Amino acid sequence: xxxxxxxxxxxxQLARLAQNPREEEDTLKSLNAVLGLIDELKNADVDNVDxxxxxxxxxxxxxxxxxxxxxxxxxxxxxxxxxQADENHFLVPKVIE
Amino acid sequence: MSAPNIANCSLRELRTLLDENKIxxxxxxxxxxxxxxxxxHLNAFLRINENDDYxxxxxxxxxxxxxxxxxxxxxxxxxxxxxxxxxxxxxxPYDSTVVENxxxxxxxxxxxxxxxEFAMGSSGEHSAFSASRNPWDENYVxxxxxxxxxxxxxxRLTPVATATDTGGSIRQPAAFCGVTGIxxxxxxxxxxxxxxxxxxxxQGGVIAKSAEDxxxxxxxxAGFDERDSTSLPQPAxxxxxxxxxxxxxxxxxxxxxxxxxxxxxxxxxxxxxxxxQFEKQGATIKEISLASVKHAIAAYYVLTCAExxxxxxxxxxxxxxxxxxxxxxxxxxxxxEQTRTQGFGAEVKRRxxxxxxxxxxxxxxxxxxxxxxxxxxxxxxFEQAFTGCDVLLGPTTPSPAFALNAIADNDPVAxxxxxxxxxxxxxxxxxxLSLPCGFSGALPVGLQLIGAPLAESLLxxxxxxxxxxxxxxxxxxxxxx
Numbered sequence: 001x002x003x004x005x006x007x008x009x010x011x012x013q014l015a016r017l018a019q020n021p022r023e024e025e026d027t028l029k030s031l032n033a034v035l036g037l038i039d040e041l042k043n044a045d046v047d048n049v050d051x052x053x054x055x056x057x058x059x060x061x062x063x064x065x066x067x068x069x070x071x072x073x074x075x076x077x078x079x080x081x082x083x084q085a086d087e088n089h090f091l092v093p094k095v096i097e
Numbered sequence: 098m099s100a101p102n103i104a105n106c107s108l109r110e111l112r113t114l115l116d117e118n119k120i121x122x123x124x125x126x127x128x129x130x131x132x133x134x135x136x137x138h139l140n141a142f143l144r145i146n147e148n149d150d151y152x153x154x155x156x157x158x159x160x161x162x163x164x165x166x167x168x169x170x171x172x173x174x175x176x177x178x179x180x181x182x183x184x185x186x187x188x189x190p191y192d193s194t195v196v197e198n199x200x201x202x203x204x205x206x207x208x209x210x211x212x213x214e215f216a217m218g219s220s221g222e223h224s225a226f227s228a229s230r231n232p233w234d235e236n237y238v239x240x241x242x243x244x245x246x247x248x249x250x251x252x253r254l255t256p257v258a259t260a261t262d263t264g265g266s267i268r269q270p271a272a273f274c275g276v277t278g279i280x281x282x283x284x285x286x287x288x289x290x291x292x293x294x295x296x297x298x299x300q301g302g303v304i305a306k307s308a309e310d311x312x313x314x315x316x317x318x319a320g321f322d323e324r325d326s327t328s329l330p331q332p333a334x335x336x337x338x339x340x341x342x343x344x345x346x347x348x349x350x351x352x353x354x355x356x357x358x359x360x361x362x363x364x365x366x367x368x369x370x371x372x373x374q375f376e377k378q379g380a381t382i383k384e385i386s387l388a389s390v391k392h393a394i395a396a397y398y399v400l401t402c403a404e405x406x407x408x409x410x411x412x413x414x415x416x417x418x419x420x421x422x423x424x425x426x427x428x429x430x431x432x433x434e435q436t437r438t439q440g441f442g443a444e445v446k447r448r449x450x451x452x453x454x455x456x457x458x459x460x461x462x463x464x465x466x467x468x469x470x471x472x473x474x475x476x477x478x479f480e481q482a483f484t485g486c487d488v489l490l491g492p493t494t495p496s497p498a499f500a501l502n503a504i505a506d507n508d509p510v511a512x513x514x515x516x517x518x519x520x521x522x523x524x525x526x527x528x529x530l531s532l533p534c535g536f537s538g539a540l541p542v543g544l545q546l547i548g549a550p551l552a553e554s555l556l557x558x559x560x561x562x563x564x565x566x567x568x569x570x571x572x573x574x575x576x577x578x
Contacts, residue, residue, distance in 0.1 A: 003454075007454075008450070011450045011453050011454055011457070012450065014453050014457070015406065015437070015446075015449050015450055015453045016413070016430070016433040016434050016437050017434065017437050017438050017441075017446055017449065017450070018434045018435065018438045019438075026507055027446075027447065027450060029507060030447060030507050030508075030509050031447070031450060031451060031454070033508070033509065033510045034398065034447075034451055034509055034510060034513070036510070037394065037395060037398065037510050037513065038395045038398060038399055038464065039395075040391075040392065040394075040395045041392060041395045041396060041399070041464065041467050041468060041471060042467075043392070044389070044392045044467070044470070044471045044474065046467060046470035046471060046474065049470040049473050049474060050470070050473055051466055051469030051470050051472070051473065052469050052470075052472040052473040052476060053297065053469055054297050054327070055283045055284070055297065055476070055525065055526030057282070057283075057284070057329065057526065057550045057551070068323070073190055073191060077190045077191075078190050080188060080190065081186075081187055081188060081190070081416070081417035081418070082415075082416060082417060083414055083415070083417075083418070083419070083420035084420070090415050090416055092415055092429055092432065093427055093428055093429050093431075093432050094428075095428075095429055
């Protein structure tokens, strides 16, 4: 099923991306082309197959280590890249009127 | 010894030059930095260090040897842009484990290499800063996403460079640039401090001239890391330990699916020649089938775009990264939108939108869940193949390097199909490498070797045996001397 312009607008809104009408048209064409490629998945026989979200090698489970507290980084160090900050707080446009 | 001759030395030869005081560590780094500046039009480097950047580690084999890092690995106090306007001014607050490991080995960082934005691309043309060029023909792409690392090694601007591989981003540019590159088993190399694209696929590795140089560098790079939740509990190891063993006990599987209709004739011929070479060296060749790899490209783009759409949601203009200066008084949603719209390039936005669609209500089962099941099938195919083979072999790419701008921005499918032979490996988390196996005209051709999980040392030893019999990996591009 091909995507429509309305679908593209909805996806862009969900992904927080703005597009002008020409960009929307380009996106529509290229996403439909990619979906054409991806639709090939329908040909795969996946009955009774378990999904694999992560590679698991020889039964190794990768998330069984107990969490351990470690020293973090000083807030000043982590705040140095903040686009707008004030006294180790991130500043954003006013949210509450 | 002249500068080009030194630049073409192996790591062992450079080690000897240093140990015999024929060149000092600062002179060696200066030689490569000067070359990086001399060939700056290749756009292989985003930044070249002005000064030495190392702490001697006496006794370590890699001590004082130069290295370049893909601009995806954080280095404390230094810019790490990931090829994106979004991170153009980002200064890393800590070291990635990869940078730390090479620092601890005493390696001297000479600069940061160019890449496709957020590692999304197969040509090097999707860098927000400049498209890298292929040293073998500057009108051709070097491949991607580790475009700068491969071009830098090919032009002998560094003996070794770090790289990452989510769907072929080490092997494909290595193939296009006539160098050797290894993508290790998923979990071998820590992802701590490596900018995320698709976390269940992303894996760091190295590009160098030869399998031996790759093995020596990877030995310092790999190892368990507590800070990466998917790090494999494997200790550091010497990846040259299986070198110099005959190939007479090795069974090489050749998947027939890797010689499909879309394969360039000359690439096919070079790979067939390599197969005959391996046979001559005593290996047993066996045709095999990986029936499910025909679904690999589709599954790969569903899963990686889905993971990317989630991973890249962190770039919202609040905590770090780009945020437009205009509209600062606007509402929060507009700020998010303008940050992401202006900060990301076209290919990254496209993949975010595809991933958003794949994960959206009503399509999750049809696409995402189905792709995860196909991933299982592909992993099983490989598992089955390795019951009767030690190594699998095929072309790395369907064609040699293509011309700059040859694949239009609005034709993503043509670009995605470049990855047809590399993505199956990432879906299964396997180690694989690409090494040069000859030329198509003036352009190099890459041969791919794939191993079972954790079989890097075997893979590298097989590649090393092959490279003892030819000099493709030692040839330098005509325009680079």
